[in-house]
Amino acid sequence: MPEDKWEPKILAFCCNWCSYAGADAAGLERRQVPPTIRVIRVMCSGRIDPAFVILGLLEGADAVLVTGCHIGDCHYVNANNQTRNRYEFLKEFVDELGLEPERLWLRWISASEGLLFAEMVREVTEKIREIGPSPLRRDWKK
Amino acid sequence: MPRYYLAWAKDERIREKGANGGFVTATLVSALETGFIDAALVVEKKSVYEGIPVLTSNPEVVKECAGSLHGAPINLTKYVVDYGAKKRIGLPTKPCDARGIIEQAKRRQVNLDNIVMIGLNCGGTLHPLRMREMAADFFGFDPDAVVKEEIKEGKICLVSKEEGMGEKEKWVKIDALEQKGYGRRDACKSCVTKIPTSADLACGNWGSNDTQKTFVEVLTEKGEAILKNAIESGYVEIEEAPGEGIEKRKQIEAGMQRLAEDWKERMDEVSALSRSERLEFYVDALKNCIGCGACKEVCPVCACEAGAKCLDMNDARDSYVVSMYNMLRIFHLMDSCIGCGECEDVCPVDIPLTLIHRRFSERMQRHLGYTPGMDVKERPPLYETELRWSAEE
Incomplete structure (x- = not known):
């Protein structure tokens, strides 16, 4: 791909019970979702080890999206509380490491919120277009 | 029962070899001899730059290990994890040792009931390599000839003994050393936990008015028990700490913490x-x-x-x-x-x-x-x- 045609690569972890279905709903409702997103389906956002997010960033993702059910709606009682807990750690980690805070997102999206999903992806994509490629990409030169 | 004491070893040999009255050594020895603990984990001095952790049930070995050792920054936590599963262990702990052991206990790696931590107030340790450089550059000594080190009231003392030259002693202010990048380790310069409040006892010379007496703070029931055991078996004598000693100790701690905050900013x-x-x-x-x-x-x-x-x-x-x-x-x-x-x-x-x-x-x-x-x-x-x-x- 030529240099001026750079497009963000966004890694999204989607919970099987809500945001993955939400992405599905966005498709059913014929909403435009930017093709910048790569979805990994997990059974619960509580399954997303912070290590996965860090691995995603090191592999060169320009942003990592963590999505799950709204607090209180978790399919596994309260596992997404843990997601929120870990996100606090990740937020500080990413910030201290010297990455822009916009490279890490946490959103709660339920199965019926297709519109929200599409809008979120659009928002993230725009933001990342603004701040450019991740400095952790492997082709990064000093 | 008040929580602050001045304590010292009754045995003259221990008092001489140990720092500030040999309280820590005497307590460990008495605990070993009365069966209060099964083994003691102590650091054996090899040279001023080297100490090795020794797990022993022999009181004589513990007596040999008396005295402070600033040039061997060992953290004893992992040794307790390795050896302390079933036996009762007593050990002297710097604040970072005590904190490490508490963290391991949170992760269920050690059973805290089995461990008696005799905390040592700690102003900091020195890295052996930096200490060798320091001996050569600041003191003009041959690093290998240094036989003794001591830290007191913001000054560090090295004693060198060379063949045919006799003993030489020199005191240098730690602050002057640290301005030039020598002195304590970076971690110690920026550490604000100077008194091991998570250990069972906290001992040190801060607040003690006598070089032959250790200031002891009792922090837990286990600490009280080991102190009582040491007194009853006749190894240790105590007296109540004077009020100004308690104040002075607090002041020293606060001063050190301020200095640490300073260093934190300067080294960042x-x-x-x-x-x-x-x-x-x-x-x-x-x-x-x-x-x-x-x-x-x-x-x-x-x-x-x-x-x-x-x-x-x-x-x-x-x-x-x-x-x-x-x-x-x-x-x-x-x-x-x-x-x-x-x-x-x-x-x-x-x-x-x-x-x-x-x-x-x-x-x-x-x-x-x-x-x-x-x-x-x-x-x-x-x-x-x-x-x-x-x-x-």
Whole structure:
């Protein structure tokens, strides 16, 4: 791909019970979702080890999206509380490491919120277009 | 029963060999002889620059190990984990040892009931290599001829003994050394835990009006029991600590903490950098890592074994900008790093790990309002389902 045609690569972890279905709903409702997103389906956002997010960033993702059910709606009682807990750690980690805070997102999206999903992806994509490629990409030169 | 005492060993030999009245040695010896503990974990002095941890049930060995040793910054935590599963162990602990043991107890690696921690107030330790350089550059001594070191009232003393030259003694102010980059280890300069409040007893010369008496603070029931045992078996004598001693000790602690905060700012080369420069700094510092795993092995907080995530998810062939190993180590220590600096000491490529871990962990711990290694009942926040402050929302 030529240099001026750079497009963000966004890694999204989607919970099987809500945001993955939400992405599905966005498709059913014929909403435009930017093709910048790569979805990994997990059974619960509580399954997303912070290590996965860090691995995603090191592999060169320009942003990592963590999505799950709204607090209180978790399919596994309260596992997404843990997601929120870990996100606090990740937020500080990413910030201290010297990455822009916009490279890490946490959103709660339920199965019926297709519109929200599409809008979120659009928002993230725009933001990342603004701040450019991740400095952790492997082709990064000093 | 008041909590502060002045205590000293009855045995003259112990009193002479140990620092400030030999209270710690006498307590350990009496606990061994009366069967209060099965074994003592002490540091045997090989030279001023070298000490090795020894697990022993022989009181004579403990007596041999009396005295302070500033040039061997060993953290005893991992040795307790290795040996202290079933036996009752007594050991002298610096604040970072005590905090490390508490963190291991939180991770269920040690049984705290079996461990008696005789805490030592600690102004800091010196790195053996830096100490050798210091002996040559500042004192004009042959590093190998140094036979004794002592730290007192902000000054460090080295005694050298060369053949045909007799003994030479020289005192230098620590502050003057540290301005030039020598002196205590970076971790010690910036450490604010000077009194081991998470141990069972806290001993030291701060607040003691007599060089032959140790100021002792009793912190737990276990500490009280071992002290009582030492008195009853006739090894130790105590008297109540005077009020001004308690005040003076507090003042010294506060002064040291202020100094530490100062050092923290002065040594922090990263805070002046912009965001992208910061990333560059971390990448530059960590790119030398050869992945030997020594920092994990020695870390008093880490309780993972061979299958640890940081090792498991790391593959040198990935050739990431920063290795997964380092990222995960930093991430996992964000809530729990006690800042002991052992990782930097053992690092074969001299990565400034103390600074890096402090940068990450300090802001997270401030954010969480959590201090690791203080209270065994507080779980590490990363393992919590819900954080205290998020529950309040």
